[in-house]
Amino acid sequence: MSQAPAAQRWVMAGYDGSEQARSAVDWAAREAGSRGCALAVVNVVHWPIPGPRLVPGTDEATQELTARTQAEALLADLADELGESWPELTVRTSVESGRTAETLAGLARQAELLVIGEAGQGGLPRVVLGSTAAEVLHTCERPVVVVRPAGSPDGTGPVVVGVDGSDISSAAVAFACDFADRHRRELVAVHAWTDLPMHAMEPTGGWAEDWQDIRRRGQELLAESLADHARRHPDVVVRRTISLDRPARALLDAADGAALLVVGSHGRGTLGRLLLGSVSHAMIYHAPCPVAVVHATGESRAEPSAR
Known part of the structure; x- marks a missing residue:
C-alpha cells in the first residue's frame, strides 16, 4: 500500500x-x-x-x-x-x-x-x-x-465514554465528543468510583465511606474533564453518570443500546488498566456495541485533546 x-x-x-x-x-x-x-x-x-x-x-x-x-x-x-x-x-x-x-x-x-x-x-x-x-x-x-454486531439497531444510540481524569481519559473524551457531535448523538460520560468488588471494600461488611461525598467528587471530576470539550461542542447533550460498581460493569451497563463505547488504552485509579487487562477484555468480548480504544498519542485529528 x-x-x-x-x-x-x-x-x-x-x-x-x-x-x-x-x-x-x-x-x-x-x-x-x-x-x-x-x-x-x-x-x-x-x-x-x-x-x-x-x-x-x-x-x-x-x-x-x-x-x-x-x-x-x-x-x-x-x-x-x-x-x-x-x-x-x-x-x-x-x-x-x-x-x-x-x-x-x-x-x-x-x-x-x-x-x-x-x-x-x-x-x-x-x-x-x-x-x-x-x-x-x-x-x-x-x-x-x-x-461488534450488537449496538443500537438504528444507529441512534448515545456515545458512552469512560472518564477518570487522566490524560488518556481526556483523549478518549475528545474522540467521543467529536463523534457525538458529527453524528448528533447524546454523550454519556461514566465515572466508576472503584474497580474493587463492593464486598471487598470493608472487611466487616460495613460502609465506612461517605457516598454523598464520593458522588460529589465524581461530579466535580466529570465537570472538570468535560469542560473544555463541552465548549468546543456546545450542541452535544451530555449526561453524567457516577457508578459505585466496578468499571467493567458500569461501562457495559451504560453501553447497552449505544452507538459507540469509547475507552482509553490505559488510565489511572478507577479506570486504570483499561486496555489489555480485565476491564479491556470485558469490553472487547462483551460490549453490546462497537468499541473505540484511544491512545494518548492517537487522539482524533478532528479535535486534539485538551491536556
Missing part, C-alpha cells in the same frame, strides 16, 4: 472477506464519509499461511501469488460494492504481506483511525479476541475501533 499523500485524510479498515470484516468496512465507510475522509481497505496476507497448501504440489512463491490474487479479487469486488453504496467516497484498496498486527499498526500511523471486525479468517485471522487483536490494540498509535 502506497503512503497516503500528506494532504489526504483517511480512515483505514482491515478486510479478509469475512462477515465480521465486512461489517467493519461498512462502519469505516460511514465514519470516513462523516469525517470527509478517504477510505483505505487493507487485506494482510500473513505469509507463510499456516495449514495445508492452497494448491498441493506448488512451490512457496506460487502459493503466495495465489493468496495475493485471491485477496485482490476480494478487494476488487468490495470496492465495486462500496462504490454503489457510497458513490462520493474515495476508496483505495491494497494487499499487503507480513504479520497482521504489525502491518496494520504500521499503516494506520497515517490514518485518522483503524477499524477492525471482532473476528476474522484467512488473511486477517482472529484479528480481535485473540493475540493479534491484543497486539493491534497495544501497538497501534491511532484510535482503533472494534466493530
